[in-house]
Amino acid sequence: MDFLDTPDEAIFREQARSWLAECAAEYRNPPSEPYSEEEFVGRARRWLKCKSEARYSAILWPEAVGGRGGTPIQQVIFESEEGRYYVPNGPISNLGIRLAGPTLLQYGNPDQIERLVRPTLQGDILWGQLFSEPAGGSDLAALQTRAVRDGSNWIVNGQKIWSSWAHHADWAILLARTDPKQPKHKGLTFFLLDMKSPGIELRPIRQISGKSDFNETFLTDVVIPDSNRLGAVNAGWDVAMFTLTNERLGGAAADTGVDSRTIYRIARAAGLLDNAGVRERIAHWFAIEQGLKNLRYRVLTKVSKGEGAGPMAALSKLVTYRKLQELSAYAMDLKGYSGSFGDGDASAEDAVFEAYIWSAAMRLAGGSDEILSNQLAERLLGLPREARSDKGVPFDQLTR
Numbered sequence: 001m002d003f004l005d006t007p008d009e010a011i012f013r014e015q016a017r018s019w020l021a022e023c024a025a026e027y028r029n030p031p032s033e034p035y036s037e038e039e040f041v042g043r044a045r046r047w048l049k050c051k052s053e054a055r056y057s058a059i060l061w062p063e064a065v066g067g068r069g070g071t072p073i074q075q076v077i078f079e080s081e082e083g084r085y086y087v088p089n090g091p092i093s094n095l096g097i098r099l100a101g102p103t104l105l106q107y108g109n110p111d112q113i114e115r116l117v118r119p120t121l122q123g124d125i126l127w128g129q130l131f132s133e134p135a136g137g138s139d140l141a142a143l144q145t146r147a148v149r150d151g152s153n154w155i156v157n158g159q160k161i162w163s164s165w166a167h168h169a170d171w172a173i174l175l176a177r178t179d180p181k182q183p184k185h186k187g188l189t190f191f192l193l194d195m196k197s198p199g200i201e202l203r204p205i206r207q208i209s210g211k212s213d214f215n216e217t218f219l220t221d222v223v224i225p226d227s228n229r230l231g232a233v234n235a236g237w238d239v240a241m242f243t244l245t246n247e248r249l250g251g252a253a254a255d256t257g258v259d260s261r262t263i264y265r266i267a268r269a270a271g272l273l274d275n276a277g278v279r280e281r282i283a284h285w286f287a288i289e290q291g292l293k294n295l296r297y298r299v300l301t302k303v304s305k306g307e308g309a310g311p312m313a314a315l316s317k318l319v320t321y322r323k324l325q326e327l328s329a330y331a332m333d334l335k336g337y338s339g340s341f342g343d344g345d346a347s348a349e350d351a352v353f354e355a356y357i358w359s360a361a362m363r364l365a366g367g368s369d370e371i372l373s374n375q376l377a378e379r380l381l382g383l384p385r386e387a388r389s390d391k392g393v394p395f396d397q398l399t400r
């Protein structure tokens with residue numbers, strides 16, 4: 001029972017709890033050994049399938065496509081209950097459920113929805129995101145990958161970077177330039193790319209941890225049928241913004257399991273609960289978490305009514321990861337760690353390390369803190385816009 005639930009919400013929470021107790025029993029505790037990447041991906045697929053059979057994979061999606069047709073609050077309740085387990089969720093599942101799926105539902109035609117949405121829910125299709133480029137990160141509209149029309153196909157050439165888990169993706173969402181004569185935001189088109197297509201080369205980026213979660217993706221004469229274009233030609237910017245808003249909102253769910261309760265537990269174990277400074281920090285973060293939860297309800301409600309989340313998603317992401325980084329750093333201080341880092345996979349003990357590292361990355365991914373702050377300043381607070389010398393200038397006339 002959560003005392004903030006209405007009676008209906010309490011019933012839903014109880015149902016979700018008992019379903020999880022049965023179906024996620026093997027994930028009650030952290031794995032004794034870290035999974036290999038292949039093992040993790042296999043488990044992620046199976047967990048999606050399991051959830052989709054019980055209609056928990058995508059609570060907000062319509063029943064007709066395999067969702068539950070549920071409410072935003074049910075979504076948040078399920079996430080918080082699922083967050084008590086060490087289930088194999090992660091970017092490889094989220095890219096489909098939080099990014100590609102909602103974008104398909106919003107912009108896809110019936111054929112695209114029929115072909116791709118249900119298999120995504122069931123874990124049969126995992127997705128990658130091919131947006132960022134070496135010269136098009138924060139300034140995504142500066143991307144240079146070209147898609148040229150060739151009859152009923154498009155021929156794509158270019159390079160993407162930071163393609164998370166793309167080496168396990170069956171399909172990817174791709175943003176490419178289709179008209180360089182138009183200003184940079186106007187000549188872009190959004191595509192769905194079958195990752196088995198010839199001409200795709202993935203080069204892993206090796207991280208300092210030794211892992212390779214990201215790739216450089218080289219596209220050479222890759223053929224995409226026009227039937228895999230999402231939205232109108234040269235209208236890809238709006239589609240991509242819809243995707244990124246969902247990414248920011250999804251990220252703000254921050255399913256790391258590290259929050260004010262973590263600090264409470266660590267402080268209790270260390271006998272520090274009498275310390276007024278520690279108690280003040282716990283209360284501070286607890287208050288922020290309640291604000292974020294309510295903001296998330298509001299935004300999800302807007303989204304489920306077909307209204308855009310707009311800058312609220314940016315606000316949610318900005319506060320979530322700043323808080324997570326400060327909170328996890330504080331947790332490490334309380335635990336007396338100094339410069340030692342676990343591998344982040346195996347134990348609950350490692351969760352604060354992982355949250356600390358992850359929060360730093362997430363302050364960049366899907367729109368950095370600075371970009372989101374600019375967005376909030378301009379769109380929410382109505383402050384003067386940043387000077388844009390490239391506004392209205394055809395892309396092929398910009399100096400690069």
Ligand SMILES: Cc1cc2nc3c(=O)[nH]c(=O)nc-3n(C[C@H](O)[C@H](O)[C@H](O)COP(=O)(O)OP(=O)(O)OC[C@H]3O[C@@H](n4cnc5c(N)ncnc54)[C@H](O)[C@@H]3O)c2cc1C
Nearest residue numbers: 129130131132137138162163164361364365366367368370
């Ligand atoms: C964990 C992770 C996963 C990712 N996964 C994917 C993925 O799967 N697919 C994908 O396409 N991309 C992915 N990305 C890329 C991500 O979207 C970009 O890193 C992000 O958009 C920033 O772009 P950049 O790295 O080129 O940084 P840059 O744009 O070079 O920015 C560098 C710094 O300059 C600041 N800056 C830039 N412009 C401004 C400005 N106008 N005002 C103020 N400050 C500014 C930024 O805030 C940042 O601090 C991922 C990134 C991370 C960290």
